[in-house]
Amino acid sequence: MPAGTKWWSGGRSPFNASYGKVMMWYFLMSDAFTFGAFLISYGTIRFSVNNWADPNHVFNAFPFAGHANLPLAFVSLMTFILIFSSVTMVLAVHEGHKMNRKGVEKYMILTILGGIAFLSCQAWEWTHLITGDHAVLVNGQIEHWGTSMAKNPWGPEAVFNGQTVSTPGPIAFGGYFFGITGFHGFHVLSGVVINIIMYIKTKLGHFDERGHYEMIEKAGLYWHFVDLVWVFVFLCFYLV
């Protein structure tokens, strides 16, 4: 950095970044507050009730594993998929700095595939939760519930006619889980769409004409933010 640069006396950006990049940062900051508000609201409600669902009990399934009890396994897979797609994204940005179009194309494809893999995992997880059938004791009778915005079959266990069944848990569970992971999943989906557009623009040579790959950098900021949010969703919903 040139020593003694007068950043605030005009004639240059005090942030040493293009308008688009600064605005992308501000957008991500506001988005961080949105996600933060969601997660803190979830935490507040979770702290305020007595029998929140135990994540190790709710999220213990794995595709094709039947009823095997595998807590944390599937969500670890999803986490590693997203971390890996973050690495391929940062490698695409790196190739962009070197003006290597072929390299950018290769890593953008890998990033898009990572995003699609993550979304597929989430689709499976949601389907499993919504269609999963649990015996729940409601007003002295057994009902069969899946997890939804209106029904939480993950309350304290009880014994009914010699059978261990569940009781209704706090109703907020489904709303927070589907609301927040859905909002994150929608970010992943828009990230995949943005990355596909960036891939097409790379392929058409738009960035070579422009002389720089800054658009890849800005899409990369968004994609890393999606990974960053997942780190916190992973913490709040699955780990603790």
Place this chain on the structure above:
Amino acid sequence: MSAHSSSSSSEITFHPEHSGGTKRIWKIFWVLSALTIIELALGYFLYATHGSLAYTVVISTKVVIGILTLLKAYYIVSVFMHLGDEVRNLIMTIVVPLVLFVWFIIAFLADGNSWKNLRNTNAGSKPYIEKAAPAPAAIEKGDKK
């Protein structure tokens, strides 16, 4: 760097040096993976010892997992998003507003906690416990917290 020669010169005073190799990126990938594996190990520890640990041990483990998560967030933002390579002015305009979260988290979680304490006293209405209580025929097996 010639690659950036067409960037607007009034916006960009200098370009941070992007070192030639990808060594740092892969290093951070392994750091993030290792932190995730430690988190998972602690999460599994909480699962395996479920119900047999003191409340303070459980909460401390969860706090450690939270700190590891913040460390992961730091590496993602600083290295993958290259915020660490930007000028101080840009770093500060992004990071300083986020300090609000410190108040935000403490205030709201404390509020939720006091709400629960109130629910469980006779002064509160105990709404949740009574509604969730199983029908008379059923015998509580003990709640799982």
